[in-house]
Amino acid sequence: MRANLTPRETESSVEAVLRLLESGKARLVSIFAAADDSGAARVRYIADVNREYRIIGVPVTGALQSATPVSPAAAWYERELHDRYGIEIDGHPDLRPLVSHLADYRFLEAQGVGVCELPVGPIHAGIIEPGHFRFSIVGDTVLHLEPRLFYTYKGTEKLFEGDTLANGVMLAESVSGDNCFSHAVAFSQSVENAFGISVPPRGRSIRLLGLELERMVAHIADLGALCGDVGCAVPAVYTARIKESLLQASACCFGTRFWRGIAIPGGVRRDLSAENARAFGHAVADATADFADIARIALDTPSVLNRFEATGVLGNKIARDLGVVGPAARASGVRIDVRRDHPYGHYRNIAVEIPHFPLGDVLARAHQRIEETRVSARLIQETLHDLSAGIVRTPVPCDGSAEGFSAVESPRGELLYWIRIRDGKIARCHIKSPSFQNWPSLPFAVHGNITADFPLINKSFNLSYSGCDR
Amino acid sequence: MIFDIVQRSLSSSKVLIPVEELLANSHGSRMPDVYAQALTATIAQRAVDSCSASALTIEQDGGRSILSLDYGKCTGCGHCIEAGEGAFFHAESVPCGVGRQALVRRWDVDRGVEVLLDQAAMTDAAREIRAIVGGALNIRQVDGGSCNGCEAEIGALTNPYYDLERFGIHFVASPKHADMLLVTGPVTRNMADAVKKTYEATPSPKLVVAVGACGCSGGIFAKSPAVAGSVDSVIPVDAYIPGCPPTPAMLLTGILQTLRHK
Numbered sequence: 001m002r003a004n005l006t007p008r009e010t011e012s013s014v015e016a017v018l019r020l021l022e023s024g025k026a027r028l029v030s031i032f033a034a035a036d037d038s039g040a041a042r043v044r045y046i047a048d049v050n051r052e053y054r055i056i057g058v059p060v061t062g063a064l065q066s067a068t069p070v071s072p073a074a075a076w077y078e079r080e081l082h083d084r085y086g087i088e089i090d091g092h093p094d095l096r097p098l099v100s101h102l103a104d105y106r107f108l109e110a111q112g113v114g115v116c117e118l119p120v121g122p123i124h125a126g127i128i129e130p131g132h133f134r135f136s137i138v139g140d141t142v143l144h145l146e147p148r149l150f151y152t153y154k155g156t157e158k159l160f161e162g163d164t165l166a167n168g169v170m171l172a173e174s175v176s177g178d179n180c181f182s183h184a185v186a187f188s189q190s191v192e193n194a195f196g197i198s199v200p201p202r203g204r205s206i207r208l209l210g211l212e213l214e215r216m217v218a219h220i221a222d223l224g225a226l227c228g229d230v231g232c233a234v235p236a237v238y239t240a241r242i243k244e245s246l247l248q249a250s251a252c253c254f255g256t257r258f259w260r261g262i263a264i265p266g267g268v269r270r271d272l273s274a275e276n277a278r279a280f281g282h283a284v285a286d287a288t289a290d291f292a293d294i295a296r297i298a299l300d301t302p303s304v305l306n307r308f309e310a311t312g313v314l315g316n317k318i319a320r321d322l323g324v325v326g327p328a329a330r331a332s333g334v335r336i337d338v339r340r341d342h343p344y345g346h347y348r349n350i351a352v353e354i355p356h357f358p359l360g361d362v363l364a365r366a367h368q369r370i371e372e373t374r375v376s377a378r379l380i381q382e383t384l385h386d387l388s389a390g391i392v393r394t395p396v397p398c399d400g401s402a403e404g405f406s407a408v409e410s411p412r413g414e415l416l417y418w419i420r421i422r423d424g425k426i427a428r429c430h431i432k433s434p435s436f437q438n439w440p441s442l443p444f445a446v447h448g449n450i451t452a453d454f455p456l457i458n459k460s461f462n463l464s465y466s467g468c469d470r
Numbered sequence: 471m472i473f474d475i476v477q478r479s480l481s482s483s484k485v486l487i488p489v490e491e492l493l494a495n496s497h498g499s500r501m502p503d504v505y506a507q508a509l510t511a512t513i514a515q516r517a518v519d520s521c522s523a524s525a526l527t528i529e530q531d532g533g534r535s536i537l538s539l540d541y542g543k544c545t546g547c548g549h550c551i552e553a554g555e556g557a558f559f560h561a562e563s564v565p566c567g568v569g570r571q572a573l574v575r576r577w578d579v580d581r582g583v584e585v586l587l588d589q590a591a592m593t594d595a596a597r598e599i600r601a602i603v604g605g606a607l608n609i610r611q612v613d614g615g616s617c618n619g620c621e622a623e624i625g626a627l628t629n630p631y632y633d634l635e636r637f638g639i640h641f642v643a644s645p646k647h648a649d650m651l652l653v654t655g656p657v658t659r660n661m662a663d664a665v666k667k668t669y670e671a672t673p674s675p676k677l678v679v680a681v682g683a684c685g686c687s688g689g690i691f692a693k694s695p696a697v698a699g700s701v702d703s704v705i706p707v708d709a710y711i712p713g714c715p716p717t718p719a720m721l722l723t724g725i726l727q728t729l730r731h732k
Contacts, residue, residue, distance in 0.1 A: 101660045122664050125643035127611045127625045129618050130661060151660045152615040155696035167522045170547055170690060177619025177715065234475050240629035241485060247626070251498035255560070257717065258619065261500055261548050269548070297474050466617045 009044070009055040009403075014065045017045050017056055021071040025049055027336070028067070028323050029407075030416060030432035031077035033060070033085045037422075043081065046405075046416070046432070051341040055405065055418075063088035073323030076440055099150045099469075110136035110143045118451065122151045129465035133454070140450040145443040152469040160419075160429035165191055165265050165396065168426050172417070173260050175431060176467030178218065181210045182410030183417075184263035187429075189344060190417040191265035194404025195397060199345065203267030203392040205383050208346040210259045211408065212376040212383075213284070217246050218411035219327075219369035219376075220291050222462045226366055227298050229456045230307040235298040242287045242294070249283030252276070267393030281384045288377035295370045299363075308363035312457030314445040315360060322441045325434045326413020328461050331368040332360035338409035350382060360445075365460040399424040410434060412464060435468035485631050492632070492719040493726070496564040499717050500546030502554075503561035504539065504575075507582045511535060513557045514579045520553035523683065523690060528579070535579040541565060542573040542686035545714035566720045567679065567709045567727030570702070573686065595708060598675040599649050600729055606638035607729065610648035610672065614665045614701060615658030619715040620682040624652065626718045639725065645672040650728070653678060653701045655685035662698040669705040679728055680707045681721070683714045 020026045026047040033043050041060035045067075046053060058064070064081070066089045067074035079098040081087045089095060097103045107117075116137055122130035132148040156175055160168055172187035173180040185207050192199060199207070224239025247257040253276040254262060262268050272280070298304055314324070319332040329336055338344070339352045355371035357364040401423060407416040413434035420428040438461060446457050514537045518526045525543035529536050541564050551558045565572050576585040599607070611624055627634040634640065642648050645668045657665050669678065680701035683689035688700045701707050711724035 122661065123612060123668055127621050127641060129613050129621065130615070130664065151664070152613070152617075152658055153660055153696050154615060154656065154658055154691045155694040156691075158696075159691065159694050166549070167690075170522060170545060174617040174619065174684075174690060174714075177617035178622045180617075180619065234479075237630060238478075240626070241631070244485075244626060244629045244631050248631075251717075255498070256500055257498050258622065258715070260619075260714070261546065293478070297478075300474075464618060466615075 009057050012056045012058060014058050014067075017058065018065065018067055018070050020047060020049070021067055021074075026054075028071045028073040029053065029414070030430070031067070031074055031081065032418065032430040032432075033081055033087060034418075034420065034428045034430065041085070041087070043087065044418070046418070048341070053342060053405070053407070060087060063090045065090050066092040068092050071323070072321045073437070076436060099153055101150065105148065107134045107146050107148070108144065112138070114138050115143060131465050135451060135454070137451055140452070142446050142449055142451055142454065145446045145454070147439060147442065149439060149465060150469045152466045154470065156470045157429055157431060160426045163426050164424065165398075165421070165426065168429065169264055175470055176433065176435070176464040177258070179214060179410045179412060179415070179464065179467065181214045181259035181263060182408050182415055184260075185211060185345075186406055186408045186410070186415050186417045187419070188263050188265045189406035189408065190404040190419045191396060191421070192404070193406050194402035194419060194421055195400055197266060197394060197396060199267045200391045200394060201346070201388040202271070202390045204345040205387055206268045206270075206272060206392060207263060208350075208383050209280070209380055210262060212379045213246060213250065214259065215376045215411045216284070216287070216373050217243050218462070219373045220246075220287070222369050222459065223295060223298065223366060225459050225462075226308070226362065226456065227304060229459055230304055232298060232301060232304050235294050238294045239291065242291050245283060246287050249280055253280045264393065266396040267391075269393070271392050272387070277384055277387060281381060284377055284380050288374070291373060299366065299370075305363070307453070307456065308366055309361060311362045311453050312445040312449055312460060313359070313361045314441055316358070318441060318444045319360065322437075322444075324438050324441045326409070326411075326438065327365060327368045327372060328438055328441070329413065330354065330356040331364040333358040336414070338407045338414050342407055344406065344408060346383060350379060352379065362456060362460040397424070412462070412467070413438065431470060433464070433467040433470065435463040435465070438463055439468050486633055486636075487631050493723050494563040495719045495723070496561050496717065497719070499561065499564060499713050499720060500548055501541060501544050501561045501564050501713065502539070502546075502548075502550050502558045504537070504577055505557050505559065506577050506584050508555075508557035509537065509577060509579050509582050510557075511579055513555055517550040517554045517558055520549035522547050522549055526550060534581075536576050536585065537579050538574055538576045540574045540687070541712040542570060542710060543683060543689065544712060545683050545690060564712060564720065566711045566716065567724030570686070570707070570710055573710055573712055595675045595677050596729055599677060602675070603649060604638070605729065607650055607725070608642045608648050609639060609650045609652050609725070610642055610645045610668070612651055612653045612665060612668050614653050614655045614685070614704070615661045615697070616654035616656070616682065616684060620654040620685070623715045623718055624654075624681070624721060627721055632718045632722060634722065637726070645669075648672050648676070650677040650679060650725070652681055652725070653685060653705070654681045655701050656688045656691040656694075656697045657699060657701055657704045659696055659698050662704050665701075665704050677708045677728055678705060679724060680710045682716060683712060686710045686712055689714065
């Protein structure tokens with residue numbers, strides 16, 4: 001069985017990386033800069049080759065040849081390198097500023113008879129995060145959409161530097177608040193992998209409960225929001241009710257609605273009593289049955305189907321080219337899932353069914369979320385049933401130096417932390433967020449649809465702005 | 471389909487939480503409170519050292535040792551409760567919808583008593599809005615750069631458990647329709663302009679409520695160069711709701727408290 005442990009970093013040249021990406025055998029996972037201990041600049045490429053992560057380090061000595069022409073998934077990573085680290089990139093088709101809002105920015109201009117521009121945001125009409133969308137439209141049809149994000153850029157990766165591991169978890173929890181437990185676990189696992197520490201079985205099981213509950217909560221809320229966006233209020237309200245029941249069960253059994261403050265390097269900070277385990281299991285079982293029923297009603301509704309079907313199609317080829325991850329990838333027929341491909345924690349002991357749908361429209365993403373909710377609920381019940389006894393946490397050295405890396409399948413997809421620890425303090429932390437990876441694919445799904453369907457298509461991806469911007 | 475829904479609605483139990491169970495209830499916020507009598511200098515110092523958000527501090531005031539807890543910075547990490555040997559416990563109630571000063575509580579460590587402050591008076595804007603709209607408040611939510619944790623909880627206010635609309639309060643799509651801005655933070659440099667413009671677009675009289683540890687104080691992001699700071703470093707703020715994130719009950723308490731609504 002493959003272990004999700006830190007692979008040894010190999011040093012190579014950009015040419016070798018480009019050859020690997022061009023061969024089609026590798027999926028680009030992330031690109032980031034981190035200086036060596038000597039202070040020399042180094043860019044690291046992470047790729048997934050036949051379900052094995054590879055980290056390839058390339059020393060920076062002048063301009064870096066762009067990987068974007070061979071792997072479009074690299075486009076935003078390289079723009080970020082250029083923006084934040086001033087690394088010159090040769091041969092990149094679009095090096096406009098991505099993160100920085102200080103410099104001038106020119107939106108791509110669509111030209112022709114009847115083309116209008118429609119600016120939306122950064123502040124939107126609902127209770128959602130900020131970002132700007134520039135539509136080029138002809139009549140009602142979207143010719144081109146350009147998202148201008150990074151309004152919520154908080155310099156989080158930089159804030160990790162010099163902080164303790166315990167404080168690092170809290171920062172990780174505040175990268176994308178609705179997926180806080182996935183971030184906390186990914187961060188903690190990267191520390192554990194760095195030091196070669198294994199979490200006690202009971203701690204691993206409790207983490208799985210949190211990770212799968214977070215997925216259920218996200219997917220249930222997303223289906224409701226999709227129904228809300230097409231004016232189908234009843235499922236929207238019922239799903240809000242089901243979601244709240246799960247948050248309250250978490251508050252009751254774990255003392256926290258969103259599982260903040262539970263994960264810590266070495267395990268979890270809170271155990272689960274037998275009584276609470278039973279109560280938690282009941283709450284999840286009730287929510288699962290309730291959700292299956294309301295989801296069936298929603299997707300049996302002709303007006304809902306009419307809006308979902310063939311809307312916002314993300315093709316399989318584009319999804320692969322852009323390295324799309326998570327439910328959005330699986331709903332476009334790309335069968336990747338960190339839980340199966342790079343199992344970690346309790347996922348090493350449990351079989352995970354990976355649903356997938358080929359069509360890549362809003363309906364496929366809705367079905368994807370419904371099926372994944374069912375799978376998550378089953379994983380929770382199986383884990384609760386076989387909950388091992390024992391301690392939930394092992395100590396972590398507070399003064400070591402090491403490098404580590406870990407990925408988890410967050411509700412939005414592959415989430416990865418790479419960390420360097422020097423004398424117990426964080427020296428560098430890189431976060432590959434699934435939203436950063438998936439945002440560039442949204443314009444392809446929106447192209448050719450009507451403007452009024454944009455909120456629906458956007459919601460069906462449900463990308464995090466803060467998670468992307470960091 | 472319609473029969474399915476009717477049948478479902480008739481067979482579902484009522485989940486609405488009575489208002490008296492919500493007001494001043496901070497269950498699930500993970501924030502601490504202090505048993506003043508159990509405080510000792512050693513415990514207080516240990517708790518201060520464990521605090522990851524610099525919310526706990528000890529000051530010397532005329533020979534007295536004063537422990538202060540700033541709920542506006544507290545993220546509910548629970549380290550003080552673990553380190554505080556029973557002198558710290560999960561708070562039943564945390565001040566919400568009050569002025570910035572009222573988020574700070576103080577204890578005399580040596581005498582084991584709380585140092586109480588005078589309650590702040592109702593602001594003119596709150597009085598004026600109350601006179602015009604009664605309790606029927608229109609709120610525009612603004613994300614100034616948050617992690618979206620606060621948004622997740624604000625969104626929950628409209629679900630059938632909390633049902634904010636029962637008070638005549640609802641969320642509107644434009645600042646031009648709003649009496650109150652509910653602003654989360656930290657306000658990033660990239661959002662500062664948009665937050666100011668939203669404030670300017672809101673007609674007077676208006677109330678601004680800063681939400682969450684980051685909205686109240688900049689929170690754990692306060693020292694980032696990419697962040698402008700707390701909400702009140704960008705626009706005037708009338709009241710504060712702490713928490714990381716605040717629970718729906720705390721948000722509701724804070725919104726009603728800002729209007730001095732009973």
